[in-house]
Amino acid sequence: xxxxxxxxxxxxxxxxxxxxxxxxxxxxxxxxxxxxxxxxxxxxxxxxxxxxxxxxxxxxxxxxxxxxxxxxxxxxxxxxxxxxxxxxxxxxxxxxxxxxxxxxxxxxxxxxxxxxxxxxxxxxxxxxxxxxxxxxxxxxxxxxxxxxxxxxxxxxxxxxxxxxxxxxxxxxxxxxxxxxxxxxxxxxxxxxxxxxxxxxxxxxxxxxxxxxxxxxxxxxxxxxxxxxxxxxxxxxxxxxxxxxxxxxxxxxxxxxxxxxxxxxxxxxxxxxxxxxxxxxxxxxxxxxxxxxxxxxxxxxxxxxxxxx
DNA sequence: TTCCGCACCTGCCGGC
DNA sequence: TGCCGGCAGGTGCGGA
Numbered sequence: 001x002x003x004x005x006x007x008x009x010x011x012x013x014x015x016x017x018x019x020x021x022x023x024x025x026x027x028x029x030x031x032x033x034x035x036x037x038x039x040x041x042x043x044x045x046x047x048x049x050x051x052x053x054x055x056x057x058x059x060x061x062x063x064x065x066x067x068x069x070x071x072x073x074x075x076x077x078x079x080x081x082x083x084x085x086x087x088x089x090x091x092x093x094x095x096x097x098x099x100x101x102x103x104x105x106x107x108x109x110x111x112x113x114x115x116x117x118x119x120x121x122x123x124x125x126x127x128x129x130x131x132x133x134x135x136x137x138x139x140x141x142x143x144x145x146x147x148x149x150x151x152x153x154x155x156x157x158x159x160x161x162x163x164x165x166x167x168x169x170x171x172x173x174x175x176x177x178x179x180x181x182x183x184x185x186x187x188x189x190x191x192x193x194x195x196x197x198x199x200x201x202x203x204x205x206x207x208x209x210x211x212x213x214x215x216x217x218x219x220x221x222x223x224x225x226x227x228x229x230x231x232x233x234x235x236x237x238x239x240x241x242x243x244x245x246x247x248x249x250x251x252x253x254x255x256x257x258x259x260x261x262x263x264x265x266x267x268x269x270x271x272x273x274x275x276x277x278x279x280x281x282x283x284x285x286x287x288x289x290x291x292x293x294x295x296x297x298x299x300x301x302x303x304x305x306x307x308x
Numbered sequence: 309t310t311c312c313g314c315a316c317c318t319g320c321c322g323g324c
Numbered sequence: 325t326g327c328c329g330g331c332a333g334g335t336g337c338g339g340a
Contacts, residue, residue, distance in 0.1 A: 186311085
């Protein structure tokens with residue numbers, strides 16, 4: 001499932017291949033995948049064709065590609081924004097390649113962009129089996145703190161639909177003290193707080209469980225009973241687990257998550273708790289438990305992560 | 309204002 | 325063999 005390391009892997013891959021390329025054509029095969037596009041699929045194509053990608057940026061799990069061009073008060077900066085949702089992929093192919101060229105199209109390709117120049121064509125496919133992801137063009141607005149909007153951009157701009165998303169722990173402008181304070185002021189469980197993208201972004205179900213296992217904190221521990229040092233430790237464990245995952249290209253359980261070249265990450269081999277129900281805790285040997293939580297699953301060690 | 313539950317969506321898998 | 329329900333889970337919205 002695409003969480004921060006997976007999205008950053010995709011962002012990095014896109015930055016290597018699509019910068020300064022011009023959009024020659026846009027095909028939308030599934031309208032639902034552009035449901036947030038004002039004006040629908042036709043508006044998406046109309047806005048993108050002929051435009052050039054000036055950067056590839058990310059905040060949390062939101063990706064955006066600012067469109068090059070002169071901006072003004074009447075014509076603010078805009079970008080192509082993508083969210084991968086549960087199963088989204090952005091795959092690059094050369095036209096004519098047997099496994100994904102212009103003629104061959106997989107069953108889950110929802111949107112296809114043809115990128116120039118004419119003598120070096122590139123196909124960018126938005127593939128999304130479960131269709132929780134989406135693409136749309138958006139207006140860029142100034143960041144609240146005046147710092148760059150996210151990774152991959154020096155501009156203090158962020159997509160309007162992602163302006164409420166907090167910075168992630170790997171962001172140079174991430175304010176750990178402020179987040180610790182905000183978390184402790186909430187009256188909720190620590191895992192809910194970790195998954196709240198308006199508090200800290202980029203953390204999904206997998207890395208939340210892994211961070212809490214490392215920090216030896218129960219997923220339901222009340223945030224307003226935690227000491228600052230405990231919250232700080234959870235955040236640092238989240239940072240560490242995501243940093244380690246980023247090095248190996250993210251977590252992958254199956255073909256649902258791949259980078260822009262279609263390669264899977266290897267971090268799933270390093271998971272200590274997530275998806276290991278019944279297996280011995282690597283620390284104490286107690287069987288890992290799985291419980292239903294927030295319409296999903298939580299994995300934890302009942303001995304190392306006691307609810308006090 | 310804050311918190312929580314649920315719908316959205318598709319494909320896989322196990323049980324019957 | 326085919327049908328059905330459960331499960332996977334990020335985000336946004338409505339209700340409490």
